[in-house]
Amino acid sequence: MLSAPLVIFTAFAYLVLLFAIAWYADQRAAAGRSIIASPWVYALSIAVYATAWTYFGSVGRAAVDGIWFLPIYLGPTLAMILGWVVVRKMIRIARTYRITSVADFIASRYGKSPLIAGLVTLITVVGIVPYIALQLKAISSGYAIMTTSPGESSLVEVSWWQDSTLYLALALAGFIMLFGTRHLDMTERHEGMVAAIAFESLIKLVAFLAVGLFVVYGLFNGIGDVYAQAMADAELAKLLRFDTGGHADYIFSQWFALILLAMLAFLFLPRQFQIMVVENVDERHLKRAVWVFPVYLLLINLFVLPIALAGLLFFGDNGANPDLFVLSLPLVTGQEALALFVFIGGLSAATGMVIVEAIAVSTMVCNDLVMPLLLRTRRFRGRQGGDLTRLLLMIRRLAIVILLLLGYLYFYLAGEAYALVSIGLISFAAVAQFAPAALGGMYWKGGTRAGVLAGLCAGFAFWIYTLMLPSIAKSGWMSTDFVDLGPFGLAWLKPEQFLGLSGLDNLTHSLFWSLFANIGAFVGVSLWTRPAAREASQALLFVDVYNRSHDHQPVFWQGRARIEDLKLLATRFLGPKRAEQLFEARPGPPGQGARPDRGYADARLVQRVETQLAGAIGSASARVMVASAVEEEDLGLEDVMRILDEASQLRVHSRALEDKSRSLEQATRELRAANEELKSLDRLKDDFMSSVTHELRTPLTSIRALTEMMLDDEDMPNEQRQEFLAIIVTETERLSRLVGQVLDMARIEAGHADWHSTELDLTEVVGQAVNSIRGRFEEKNARLEVHTERPSLPILADRDRLVQVMLNLLSNALKFIPEDGGRVDVQMTDSERGITVTVADNGPGIAPEEQPRIFEKFHQLDEGRQRGSGLGLPISRQIVEHFGGRMWVESTPGEGARFSFFLPRTSGASAPEPPSGRPARERNEHHG
Template identity: 70%
Template sequence: MLTPMLVIGVTVAYLLALFGVAYVGDKRAEAGRSIIASPWVYALSMAVYCTAWTYFGSVGRAASAGVWFLPIYLGPTLAMLLAWLVVRKMIRIAKTYRITSIADFVASRYGKSPLLAGLVTLITVVGIVPYIALQLKAIASGYAVLTLPLGETVATPAAWWEDSALYMALALAGFTIVFGTRHLDSSERHEGMVAAIAFESVVKLLAFLLVGVFVTYGMFNGMGDIFSQALANADLKPLLALDQGKPFAYSQWFALTLLAMLSVVFLPRQFQVMVVENVDERHLRRAAWVFPLYLLLINVFVLPIALGGLLYFGVGTVNPETFVLSLPLSQGAGWLALVAFVGGVSAATGMVIVEAIAVSTMVCNDLVMPLLLRTRRFGERSGGDLTGLILGIRRVAIILILLLGYLYFHLAGEAYALVSIGLISFAAVAQFAPAVLGGMYWKGGTRNGALAGLLLGFVLWAYTLMLPSLAKSGWVSTDFLQQGPWGIAWLKPEAFLGLSGLDNLTHSLFWSLFANVTAYVWVSLWQRPAAREASQALLFVDVFHRTSSTHPVFWQGQAKVTDLLHLMGRFLGETRAEQLFAKYAQQVGVHDIGQIPADAKLVHFVETQLTGAIGSASARVMVASVVEEEALELDDVMRILEEASELRIALEKLKSLDHLKDDFMSSVTHELRTPLTSIRALSEMMQDDPEMEQEQRQQFLGIVVAETERLSRLVNQVLDMAKIEAGHAEWHNSDVDMRDV
């Protein structure tokens, strides 16, 4: 065992090192030398997927279920095969429309609906709190293993102020506030935070590999020795088989793999690092193989450590989730156990920091701000600067989210293994898949369809998975689990509608996603989308087929430049607003802000800028409060689309004509060489032969004159083309007999 002061001191030193890395990252960004503008850093930041669950929970899972820890990492590997098709489209959409969160993404696709954004945020908060509790539990358990005699059970602190998990939660809240809420515009990249996450990914990988090498080659004679001993042990041999005699074993494998595939895309922290923090779409190409390689490396020693711990300690003597720490401690390698603990802290803190940033942005933009903006004080046109208030809301949200995670840790965390807690969160965020994927590839998806799907999926997730977890923790009566509510057996949460024989996770995932997809498709087909929904659907689905010059703007009405400038100043600051308006003025070809035309493009520009600060739904509400908008009908949408299509066709024709012009100029300039060569050759012949016969000389001079006239015609053609390009051509009409042409 190690002294508490040593463990605390090393942990604090590591957190300070993280502060240093983040600080350097921010400073380099301010100097124009971005650290994160590297595909390697981008790929490493995606490894925030590997949390304390990977570090401790995977070993515990392997010790109880063998190779069944693999689907959680097989899923992301398969997802990366589709990254260029799916994730790249999400990145393009987010960059184009300044989307900052998964809630903003869903709301923006379905007509910028505040209700939909709020629902996604609520699902996220409820679903992610258990995951944050998992990280706190892992850190608290690891600290106890290091500071207590080996094998001694961890006692619950007598008072909350004696709990190390609480102080870790507050420390992480402080770090997140400092480096995650420095800028109001959430679409701006958090350079320092991403640099710290990439650094953490390296630390946790190296630490886990060190422990793996120590156990495999220090305590045993390699992997062959461990596996041969496990095969010879009747208790451990079943852990090496895929089908361990359980019914529907392969359906569970499929469910876990599907769950992991969806989670690696739709977890708020993964959306943050993969989509919002992305610098260049091309970085995704390298991440598509580096991230799976990282997952392979960090899992190479999971099974050897799990089997080695069971062989060394025996079954049921030491908690398998602590093998990463307890095995080095049992050999007197306290330094290695401390390194492993730092790796575990890295895994946990990385997740908590990014998750807190992502969720706090959603809470601020999609829950708190819509409510505040409905009040007279905050919604009026003449309101003051709100930048400080918005940042304050996000900081308070970060603290509350971490405290909720700490509360769940005490309510239910003790009764569940790390993996079980994580799977509950995975199943929650999987409910976003139908609305997001359907919204990106199907123009027929509607707001009400997405609402119906999310509501049904969330309710069934809570009923079939979340409530049973609370019941098994002792906080809710277990009677309804065994008998069903009001004694109705076919409503039992873990055997809903009589479906039995599945594990609780597969059962919940089946019912929640089945109801979600069915409701989404059926309601969308049954109802005609509104004009705004139809326009947003087109922009999302066809995001790769449109450029900024042919981008349709679905808005009509009247607006004032001064009102829009003041509105932007309230949320971005007056200086920043004036800078953005001045830049926009240059783009539209005017020299003064007052000369900017108050048209649909300006309204769209202001709304897009505000979206980065307060989300698409709130931005829509605020812009509507200062302009006189005319309601769009589907006919108007089709008219705008037709105009945009005509512009796109005209642009393509211009490009074609420009290409023909280039071909013409190339052929003309090439033709210039022929008369020049002829003139030079004949002139040199006459110069070299003074005795040339007069008749021959006259013939050569005639050719030179003819070639000179040809050269003049070619030069005139080039000059005429230059005049046409410059708009200075003089046009003369003349009668032409078509028979002579």
């Protein structure tokens, strides 16, 4: 055994550590660097599902019932498979409408009914108090076994004021008040608390795995050994079969019922709703958490059965409590440090559950039980102004203390009567009653407020009658006669065999009857009654929550609201600072039902205020407060349909508008591109014009200068005059050649040129060109040679044009070959597809970066030397391309250049003949 002060000190030190973690997380959250914004932390915090009931009770149950402890964890696994569908929708709804508890969730869906909210809260409190008692009992029994030596009885009677469990409960209450209700948050999120819970989940898992490993490998030779020894024992072998005795005929329905029960409870337990839905930081975290959480459950259950079997084998019929095997096994074998660690793990499991549950339930009690009652009292309503946030916090703190004291009271009075598992299942069955209303509300628009009230009442009544009362009777507080014989001796009313239904265990029996009555009444009454306008509108908002973006939410409100009144209301419940923010951040476009009058709020603003208030005091109370502060017009069902219609129209319009603006953008982009192209063409044209005029001006200037000199100087010698005139003639020829080329270029580009394609011999054409230019080559002492493979190369083309191309290439080459030793080779190659003609010179060559540009108009490589028009190459290329061929250049600087063009055999047919009606401009040119 360990000394009591050591255990107490360790336990409180652990609580202080939790405190520090929560404090640190809160600081980080305030600084905007949250430590809980991770799917892993989220999944760990969801593991608050595993309470002391799992930690101690699973082993206890496994020791009695074998694998029957498992359905409680298989249910949540199945629920999580659909978590991305169901839980995500819950999160989306809760976030959109600022819902902060499961009571609010159900009440808000059914027309924000205070009655439903109150009823759900009441069922929760009644159902949850035993569960809290169970946690206290676990810690208390754990503490007792830690601090008493094996021989002694651990059940020493003490008065309540000596009981450390009471002080533990009070310490927990203090902790919860500090981190759960420090300030009033409109979203009810508690980062510090979540961080502490996630940490606790980690501790309890590690501790449980530690004791599991110790038992299996320390006390036995591995899992196989434990199982082998257990199977050798006839009694223990039974635990490894499905039917462990006592389950009889309906064994599989009981299994099914347990899985279903755990699944529903997992979704709607107040603490699970708080952690999974309200405290969720980011919807996307759920994506990973849905499988990480089941992994957690699997791990924590891995050693349950081995520990239970090991305990039974180890202690035999010694009478040790199986619920506490995880502690007694290490204690008896002298592993006190391990035992202390395992105790801390159990403490984690218990405190985690109590903390979250108390926060969730206190919010519900405050918003859904106390506030509606307060709002009804005249004194409270009459009080104008004043900040009520402090009052809200006070109510919550009080609720926490009362809840924990109730838990303690239940533990003190009934704690020893029942095994842990049974208490937990009773609570689960109470919470499962919320499932039809909540799930039905999320997926079925037809559920009505009356239906939910009927369903909840029927289900709750059956739960009390068939489960709660018998358990109280069995605790010895009242006679068990009505259980054994039926009330007033009416056997068919026996609570555990209602209408004579026997064979089921009491939990399955109760679950069947209560859910049967619940669902039956809910669906039946819903189909029978007509929903009020607000129920219909809330149904639409819940079921179709994914269909609407935030801006297009229909606003179901009409009336007159003074902004002053709304502001006053918001200030009272949210505090001046938050209220100010709320009215500053008004969304842009006014929604439908907007009132242009100054000083009056539009429907959307009223809606916003109501939603924010709902975060603080619950949607039902918020509805009452807003209704009392403004002048409302009653909404009829027709109004709801009309508003919905308007909203969807608005949505259609806005979608159409989006489409339009998208296509407009597209058109603008195209126009801009076209404009850019035009601009660049324009620039090209300008360049062309300026180049042409520049080219024209040079010969003109010299002609003019020479003529003027001759005009002024009458005594000019005749030889000089002759010389000048010769220059003038040359320059004029150059001018007319240039003008001819420009016109030629323009004609070709515009597709108006004359083409006279005939069958001709390319060698002959090349020969003609070479002969006409040979004289100029000889003047320069240059060699010009023609190489051809064949004597004749027939092709279909325009003779004059091809001669022009050859002359252009040859005169171009002539310009660049050196004064001495110049050499130009013309090579003709014939291939299947066409003919290639190459003109190679031994000039300076062309730099690679210049090569693509030499076919541009007026691009001249060497300014100042023998100048060409700058149009020869571009025209040649145009001509070749007209015949379906291409022209290119290859050159290495310093080794000359090779200009080539290729003409396909089918050339001449490739280009369309120009239209017959030619512009006048062209015809005139023939005479020029």
